[in-house]
Amino acid sequence: MFRKEQTDPDQFYSAIAADAVGQLARHTELAGRIVVDVGGGPGYFSAAFRAAGAHSYPFEPDYEEMARRGEPPPGAVLADGYWLPVADASADICFSSNVLEHVPDPAGLIAEMIRVIRPGGLIYLSFTNWYSPWGGHEMSPWHLLGANFAARRYLRKYGRPPKHTVGENLYRVHVGPTLRLIRARADVEIVDQLPRYYPSWCRFILRLPWLRELVTWNLLVIARRTT
Numbered sequence: 678m679f680r681k682e683q684t685d686p687d688q689f690y691s692a693i694a695a696d697a698v699g700q701l702a703r704h705t706e707l708a709g710r711i712v713v714d715v716g717g718g719p720g721y722f723s724a725a726f727r728a729a730g731a732h733s734y735p736f737e738p739d740y741e742e743m744a745r746r747g748e749p750p751p752g753a754v755l756a757d758g759y760w761l762p763v764a765d766a767s768a769d770i771c772f773s774s775n776v777l778e779h780v781p782d783p784a785g786l787i788a789e790m791i792r793v794i795r796p797g798g799l800i801y802l803s804f805t806n807w808y809s810p811w812g813g814h815e816m817s818p819w820h821l822l823g824a825n826f827a828a829r830r831y832l833r834k835y836g837r838p839p840k841h842t843v844g845e846n847l848y849r850v851h852v853g854p855t856l857r858l859i860r861a862r863a864d865v866e867i868v869d870q871l872p873r874y875y876p877s878w879c880r881f882i883l884r885l886p887w888l889r890e891l892v893t894w895n896l897l898v899i900a901r902r903t904t
């Protein structure tokens with residue numbers, strides 16, 4: 678499926694979205710729930726939540742991303758994930774897929790996600806960690822030899838600069854520090870953590886410091902707000 682991401686994005690993103698909705702459905706009822714989809718882009722994930730009966734709204738700061746499939750998706754809100762125009766504790770689920778590595782202050786984004794969910798509600802946080810085989814996105818795996826080297830190599834090979842520039846729209850986010858950051862919050866508890874896209878028995882990888890940074894393609898954390 679990943680190989681088809683460029684040629685058939687609808688099939689690829691719809692499948693990934695259905696998978697994410699299924700992962701959340703193991704922890705909560707979705708029908709009738711309010712979902713804040715942070716960095717929801719053109720709305721594949723919100724569409725999957727709606728198909729499951731939830732009221733889902735993509736919050737996306739980039740209009741071009743939002744309208745990538747033509748019209749903005751239903752219920753879309755042009756907004757930055759750091760300052761969600763959502764009242765405190767008013768959503769059941771705050772969802773973010775592959776956004777954290779694109780913001781300069783990951784802790785700020787996580788804090789804002791927690792702010793908008795009610796006690797008992799869930800956050801779904803997933804991102805591509807820097808040392809993942811896909812950490813450098815289109816520059817991968819050469820980012821492992823340094824961001825500047827990877828960018829220069831990309832330019833030489835394709836004759837155009839890469840879409841992402843480290844420090845501008847792609848940031849180094851890691852598995853261990855992110856898990857520690859969430860665990861340190863007194864108002865949330867982690868209910869599931871896994872290397873996303875891998876079979877569920879691969880959860881053990883996240884218990885292995887260092888190795889988890891290299892072999893986790895994408896970290897997924899589902900956490901419940903407790904107070």
Ligand SMILES: C[S@@+](CC[C@H](N)C(=O)[O-])C[C@H]1O[C@@H](n2cnc3c(N)ncnc32)[C@H](O)[C@@H]1O
Binds near residue numbers: 756758
């Ligand atoms: C790689 S795309 C992911 C889109 C979609 N969530 C998915 O998983 O396919 C990253 C998205 O994050 C958005 N983004 C970047 N900075 C953001 C911010 N500060 N707040 C919310 N979204 C942001 C981008 O505009 C883009 O739509």
